[in-house]
Amino acid sequence: MITIAITDDHELVMQGIENMLHNEGDIRVVQKYNSVASTIDGLSKEQPNILLLDINLPDGNGIDLCKKLSVEYPKLKIIALSSYSEIAFVKRILNNGASGYLLKNTSKEELIEAFKIVLTGGQYLQRDIQNKLLQSSLGQKKSTSFIPKLTRREKEVLIAISEEFTTQEIANKLCISIKTVETHRMNLISKLGARNSVGLIKIALEKDLLKN
Amino acid sequence: MITIAITDDHELVMQGIENMLHNEGDIRVVQKYNSVASTIDGLSKEQPNILLLDINLPDGNGIDLCKKLSVEYPKLKIIALSSYSEIAFVKRILNNGASGYLLKNTSKEELIEAFKIVLTGGQYLQRDIQNKLLQSSLGQKKSTSFIPKLTRREKEVLIAISEEFTTQEIANKLCISIKTVETHRMNLISKLGARNSVGLIKIALEKDLLKN
DNA sequence: AAAAAACTCAGGGAAAACCCTGAGTTTTTT
DNA sequence: AAAAAACTCAGGGTTTTCCCTGAGTTTTTT
Numbered sequence: 001m002i003t004i005a006i007t008d009d010h011e012l013v014m015q016g017i018e019n020m021l022h023n024e025g026d027i028r029v030v031q032k033y034n035s036v037a038s039t040i041d042g043l044s045k046e047q048p049n050i051l052l053l054d055i056n057l058p059d060g061n062g063i064d065l066c067k068k069l070s071v072e073y074p075k076l077k078i079i080a081l082s083s084y085s086e087i088a089f090v091k092r093i094l095n096n097g098a099s100g101y102l103l104k105n106t107s108k109e110e111l112i113e114a115f116k117i118v119l120t121g122g123q124y125l126q127r128d129i130q131n132k133l134l135q136s137s138l139g140q141k142k143s144t145s146f147i148p149k150l151t152r153r154e155k156e157v158l159i160a161i162s163e164e165f166t167t168q169e170i171a172n173k174l175c176i177s178i179k180t181v182e183t184h185r186m187n188l189i190s191k192l193g194a195r196n197s198v199g200l201i202k203i204a205l206e207k208d209l210l211k212n
Numbered sequence: 213m214i215t216i217a218i219t220d221d222h223e224l225v226m227q228g229i230e231n232m233l234h235n236e237g238d239i240r241v242v243q244k245y246n247s248v249a250s251t252i253d254g255l256s257k258e259q260p261n262i263l264l265l266d267i268n269l270p271d272g273n274g275i276d277l278c279k280k281l282s283v284e285y286p287k288l289k290i291i292a293l294s295s296y297s298e299i300a301f302v303k304r305i306l307n308n309g310a311s312g313y314l315l316k317n318t319s320k321e322e323l324i325e326a327f328k329i330v331l332t333g334g335q336y337l338q339r340d341i342q343n344k345l346l347q348s349s350l351g352q353k354k355s356t357s358f359i360p361k362l363t364r365r366e367k368e369v370l371i372a373i374s375e376e377f378t379t380q381e382i383a384n385k386l387c388i389s390i391k392t393v394e395t396h397r398m399n400l401i402s403k404l405g406a407r408n409s410v411g412l413i414k415i416a417l418e419k420d421l422l423k424n
Numbered sequence: 425a426a427a428a429a430a431c432t433c434a435g436g437g438a439a440a441a442c443c444c445t446g447a448g449t450t451t452t453t454t
Numbered sequence: 455a456a457a458a459a460a461c462t463c464a465g466g467g468t469t470t471t472c473c474c475t476g477a478g479t480t481t482t483t484t
Contacts, residue, residue: 164407179463195376198413391433
């Protein structure tokens with residue numbers, strides 16, 4: 001018997017998944033949540049085998065929640081559920097404890113396949129996401145932890161950002177154009193899967209990317 | 213004999229201090245630097261008793277340098293040297309290992325007084341700065357580490373910022389106006405002595421301010 | 425009850441960050 | 455030498471952040 005919890009604030013998605021799994025004898029949806037708070041609360045009482053976790057929640061972000069839960073419940077397998085396939089997000093959530101990543105247009109078969117794989121310790125990604133990931137980080141160990149490879153310049157810019165310098169100031173320091181600094185920053189945000197400079201620094205600290 | 217190092221990129225300031233101390237028999241300026249890099253380099257070879265450290269340097273910020281040095285050389289006393297007296301900056305640098313804070317218009321007498329105090333383990337602040345500090349953080353242990361007291365709302369906003377939400381999104385989440393969120397952010401930046409949201413998050417992580 | 429602190433919000437402006445597209449140059453790898 | 459990766463920069467636009475002043479309301483402290 002595989003027990004499933006779902007966290008998603010869209011009732012439709014929730015229903016859809018439940019229906020999909022309805023007549024699978026050995027799979028049972030035992031918990032349903034629609035927010036970060038209720039998920040934390042509910043899981044503290046009982047842990048399912050697998051959590052299907054939407055990344056976009058009203059009261060917080062799923063990535064942080066994923067991280068928290070994976071630390072708290074190491075045996076819990078988390079599969080991220082998202083409606084978009086930005087490589088950045090995928091990287092980040094995989095890096096924060098998720099065992100899989102599914103788009104919301106997934107099929108019943110795929111869902112069950114994913115369950116099996118993550119339960120045996122594997123990592124499940126949808127085909128195209130898998131491809132994108134491979135493309136975006138060639139020659140890198142694609143284990144659990146994506147340590148993005150930053151170029152020399154990117155690292156310099158990242159460090160400067162972390163020191164609270166503005167784009168203008170960074171440009172002066174590095175003797176390059178403002179536009180170039182902006183480009184580097186954009187690439188950093190994309191590579192690290194952040195939404196803005198704040199996220200950039202959070203990830204950089206997390207991964208110890210600020211050392212020289 | 214008290215040995216002094218000075219790090220300042222303004223030749224004038226450097227000269228001024230040196231002259232001030234010229235005919236003080238028991239005080240000697242033994243090292244002079246004008247950048248973060250050269251300071252790190254020089255101190256690795258020999259440590260003076262006291263480092264007079266300008267906070268605004270061309271190749272990095274003095275606060276981070278101060279932190280680094282105070283960790284590396286616990287016996288080294290660092291006195292921050294700055295041309296402005298923003299309370300925010302003072303707090304932050306004191307929180308990062310400095311034993312004193314002087315404005316650049318300091319007098320010879322004050323300078324020497326500061327030396328004595330920090331060498332005996334004390335903390336030296338200029339009168340008005342001392343007052344401002346007291347004012348800005350009443351009822352708080354004014355020991356070495358300023359753990360700023362944040363209000364409930366400020367903490368909520370801080371956490372939301374750290375989750376990479378925009379002001380607009382935070383306003384929605386907390387059901388308050390954008391303007392209110394902005395006010396909270398400004399107060400946070402001021403209280404924590406950051407220059408922007410990136411600094412805010414750095415300090416918050418440093419001080420573990422993001423817990424509930 | 426009075427004072428202080430916290431919370432709320434607005435106007436309005438300047439600066440910075442974010443985002444995209446496109447493209448030439450230099451350096452490194454194959 | 456050819457290909458790939460990194461670095462550079464521009465135009466041009468939108469959004470967000472930053473900053474200031476001022477001020478009314480609610481909550482907490484004294």
